[in-house]
Amino acid sequence: MDEDDLLPLSALQHHLFCPRQCALIHVERQWQENRFTAEGRLLHDTVDSGGREKRGAVRTVRSMPLRSHRLGLAGVADVVELHGPERRPFPVEYKRGRPKAHRADEVQLCAQALCLEEMFHTDIPEGALFYGESRRRFPVALDATLRALTERTALAVRAMIRDGVTPPPVHEARKCQSCSMLDLCRPRRLSRPPSVAAWLARQLDDAPEDDLSADDGPANLQEDP
Template structure:
């Protein structure tokens, strides 16, 4: 993962919503300083995404599975890809320009690991749905996160609160991009499993003396 202004220069990659939900500083480091390191928490997830993203289109019964599907929102200035969209034929659905008939769209986000409730995943998925709604003039009331280790999907309802959160996050990310400011570290338990820990140095990021000391320790293999 690298870069994070996508499509046009001022469109932000959808995945940054998830980063932002996890930690605002992390989102800023990825977006503004191109910081990205895989660790045991991210590397396998990246690989499973790559598998998903090479599968193309598959039709089964009345559903077409569209993998690695590009989405964007001009309103929120976001762009990215859906891991999978299930387009199911439904006469009460919506026209979808690639196929004849009417369809209901159901994006699926794949996540590595076992089932868990992560608000930032819900926001990322809701943003994908909002992009599809804007582009294809449809309504998507729910979708699912699929956890690859558990082989289970968890349905997420897109209520007004979640939608407002997505809009606020997109706005905050754009402000971050405009100002170029990286928030200070807020050291917490999640820093231990953050792949950017060595880049961020959360325990000492506000102390120049401590920062230099930590750099020396890293240089010496400490």
């Protein structure tokens, strides 16, 4: 697959969090930042600024470019640790908040691992998510279920971008309030648009009586003398 056709790894995380958010960003090319995205960006900038280091048998590489031509994905890993003399990659993705009920963060990590497997010609059974609120790593088993979900999500994102279709909004209060795209998406209003009949009724109620008279209607026509 050509480099220009590769999807950004982050699109998988966006799609699993909310397909409409994914389309607004990657189909319509819109973006809006809020406190959460700003804090996440600052966290990534801090991680990315560390360069390379080696401690014992572990070499740490930050901001490693990733590619998977099989899946059509490209991106940058926050941290990749190279373990042991065989330099087995171990991806670590940094997130500002806390572990979530959905699997969007895990899919993003798994996508990184699939890229690394293709690049290093090796198997990667595990990675980790580091959350800023707890300041802890959470190990993630890259099992068959997570891999299948990751590959399905990549196919879904590719189809969405190819078709250029933005899904309609679905208002979920807790999720929507944390989304930086809230003002652009307008989920509360657009998920329940007013009916045409209600709109017409309001127009008639608001119109002056003079505007409602049929001055040029059949009942008011006068015969020519």
